[in-house]
Amino acid sequence: xxxxxxxxxxxxxxxxxxxxxxxxxxxxxxxxxxxxxxxxxxxxxxxxxxxxxxxxxxxxxxxxxxxxxxxxxxxxxxxxxxxxxxxxxxxxxxxxxxxxxxxxxxxxxxxxxxxxxxxxxxxxxxxxxxxxxxxxxxxxxxxxxxxxxxxxxxxxxxxxxxxxxxxxxxxxxxxxxxxxxxxxxxxxxxxxxxxxxxxxxxxxxxxxxxxxxxxxxxxxxxxxxxxxxxxxxxxxxxxxxxxxxxxxxxxxxxxxxxxxxxxxxxxxxxxxxxxxxxxxxxxxxxxxxxxxxxxxxxxxxxxxxxxxxxxxxxxxxxxxxxxxxxxx
Numbered sequence: 001x002x003x004x005x006x007x008x009x010x011x012x013x014x015x016x017x018x019x020x021x022x023x024x025x026x027x028x029x030x031x032x033x034x035x036x037x038x039x040x041x042x043x044x045x046x047x048x049x050x051x052x053x054x055x056x057x058x059x060x061x062x063x064x065x066x067x068x069x070x071x072x073x074x075x076x077x078x079x080x081x082x083x084x085x086x087x088x089x090x091x092x093x094x095x096x097x098x099x100x101x102x103x104x105x106x107x108x109x110x111x112x113x114x115x116x117x118x119x120x121x122x123x124x125x126x127x128x129x130x131x132x133x134x135x136x137x138x139x140x141x142x143x144x145x146x147x148x149x150x151x152x153x154x155x156x157x158x159x160x161x162x163x164x165x166x167x168x169x170x171x172x173x174x175x176x177x178x179x180x181x182x183x184x185x186x187x188x189x190x191x192x193x194x195x196x197x198x199x200x201x202x203x204x205x206x207x208x209x210x211x212x213x214x215x216x217x218x219x220x221x222x223x224x225x226x227x228x229x230x231x232x233x234x235x236x237x238x239x240x241x242x243x244x245x246x247x248x249x250x251x252x253x254x255x256x257x258x259x260x261x262x263x264x265x266x267x268x269x270x271x272x273x274x275x276x277x278x279x280x281x282x283x284x285x286x287x288x289x290x291x292x293x294x295x296x297x298x299x300x301x302x303x304x305x306x307x308x309x310x311x312x313x314x315x316x317x318x319x320x321x322x323x324x325x326x327x328x
Contacts, residue, residue, distance in 0.1 A: 001085075001086045001246055002083060002084065002085045002086070002246065003083075003084050003208065003246040003247070003283055003284075004039075004081065004082070004083050004084075004283070004284050005080075005081070005082050005083075005084065005206070005208045005249055005281055005282065005283055005284075006079075006080075006081050006281065006282040006284070007030075007078075007079070007080040007081070007082065007206055007249065007279070007280070007281050007282075008077070008078070008079050008080075008279070008280045008281075009028055009077070009078045009079075009080075009206075009220070009262075009277075009278070009279050009280075010075065010076070010077050010078075010277070010278045010279075011026075011075070011076045011262065011263050011275065011276070011277050012073055012074070012075045012076075012275070012276045012277075013073060013074040013075075013267075013273050013274070013275055014072070014073045014273065014274045014275075014276065015071075015072055015073060015074075015267070015269070015271040015272070015273050016271045016272040016273075017072070017269070017270075017271045018070045018071060018072045018269070018271075019070070019071065019072075019267040019268060019269030019271050020068075020069075020070055020267075020268040020269045021066065021067060021068040021069065021070075021267065021268040021269075022066070022067045022071070022074050022265060022266070022267045022268070023065075023066045023265050023266050023267075024064070024065055024066075024067075024074070024076070024263060024264070024265035025062055025063070025064050025263070025264050025265060026043075026062065026063050026064075026076060026078075026262060026263045026264075027060055027061075027062045027063075027204065027251060027252040027260045027261065027262055027263075028043065028063070028076070028078035028080075028251065028262060028263075029041050029043070029053075029061045029062070029063070029078070029080070029251065030080050030082045030205070030249055030250060030251050031059070031060065031061070031250045031251060031252065031253070033250070035084065035085040035086075035087065036082060036083070036084050036085070036249070036250060037082065037083040037084075038080065038081075038082055039081040039082065039083055040079070040080065040081035041078070041079070041080045041081075042078070042079045043063055043076070043077070043078050043079075044076075044077045045065060045067070045074070045075065045076050045077070046073075046074070046075040046077075047067050047069060047071050047074070049065060049066075049067055050065060051063050051064070051065045052064050052065065056259075058252070058253050058254050058259065058260070059253075060251075060252040060253065060254070060260060062252075074267075076263065080249075082249050084246045084247075084248070084249060085246065086245055086246045087234075087235075087243070087244070087245065088231075090144060090231055090234065090243070091144065091230050091231060094142065094143045094144040094228045094229060094230055094231070095141050095142050095143070111199040111227055112199075113255065114194070114199035114200055114201045114227065114255065115194050115197065115198075115199050116194070116255075117194075118255035118256045118258070118259075119255075119256055119258040120170065120171065120187045120202075120256035120257055120258060121171075121187055121190045121191045121194060121200070121202070121255060121256045122170070122171055122191050123191050123192070123194040123195035124195070125171060125172065125175075125191065127171070127172045127175045127176070128171065128175065128188075128191055128192065128195065131175050132192065132195075135153065135157060137150065137153055137192070139196040143196075143198060143228055144228060144231075144234070146196070147193065147198070147226055147234070147236055148236070148243065150189060150192060150193075150236075150238070151189060151236045151237070151238040151241060151242075151243075152241050154185055154188060154189055154238040155185075155238055155239070155240070155241035156241075157178065158174060158178055158179065158180060158184075158185060158188075159178055159179045159180075160179075160180070160181065160182075160239060161179035161180065161181070162181055164177060164179035164180055164181070165179070165180045165181060165183075165184050167183070167257065167261070169184065171184070171187050171188055171191055174188060175188070181239070182221055182222045182223070182237075182239040183222045183257055185238040185239040186202055186203075186222045186223055186224045186238065186239075186257075187202070187256060187257070188238075189224045189236065189238045190202060190224045190256065193224065193226050198226050198227065198228070199226065199227040200224050200225070200226045200227075201224070201225050201227075201233075201253050201254065201255065202222065202224065202253065202254050202255060202256045202257060202259070202260065203222060203223050203224065203225050203235065203250055203251075203252070203253050204220075204221075204222050204251050204252045204253075204254075204257070204260050204261075204262065205220075205221055205222070205223075205248060205249045205250045205251040205252075206219060206220060206221055206248075206249040206251070206279065206281055207219045207221040207237075207240070207247055207248060207249075208246075208247045208248075208249060208281045208283045209247075209281060209283055210247070219279060219281075220262065220277065220279050221237075221239075221248070222239075222257070223235055223236060223237040223238070223239070223244055223248065224236050224237075224238070225244075225253065235248060247283075249281075262277075263275075
């Protein structure tokens, strides 16, 4: 199935008193790949001015701008139209009889990078080791089944609780309290996958509303992609207990949240700042243009009110060209 999503994403920094200037980097432009086509993208700011695009080391398309004038708020508005094709059937199993995952070698530095610790993904954490032992979570020989089971277990164990953590919370916070948001679920699953010897990367993006055609608030979202020898990168959404499908719109990939936050910057002045984020997503299976409303309540860091449908792993092996690029 192919879905067409119209996305509007607004971020507004509000300052207690006017600041003298701002410098900002954003990752709001959806990625393009064999299953995701970007048909339209625009980025506007208030105060207005020049915006420069760049491509980072992970292949993400980001934008950078400066505003050297007094302003009491900074508004960033991104509009996208994305066509997403459902993923190909997964193989019935991806087996490994050893600790090392076949096909992941030192000759593929991109994959090796996604096996290493990063700021928020800590495969060697003692708290994580204790958690795995207490919960009886182990990697089996079927890597695909192990990851699917892991996503389901994290969904069962943790409570989805907006406000329980912050953007810079370490994985120890959700391990201690059992409460967090999609970002925390993703960091935990990526940490465990890397501990098991499976390359795992953080994905930021959007979760579109459910239904054949409809308009809803949608969500800024995060999930994990794990690299397996036969299918390549496979997306798992532990916050919704599913394998990623055409509802998941990919924006950027990195080692963890620190690599690809939707926005990051500094301002010149002495003020308290508050960030308000709003997302609107329209899903239209027919491919017709549909404009999403923009007057929404804040809804960042939420889980879908209706979890994704579970996806049964097909017994039919997926074709493999042998030339898949790791960053695709």
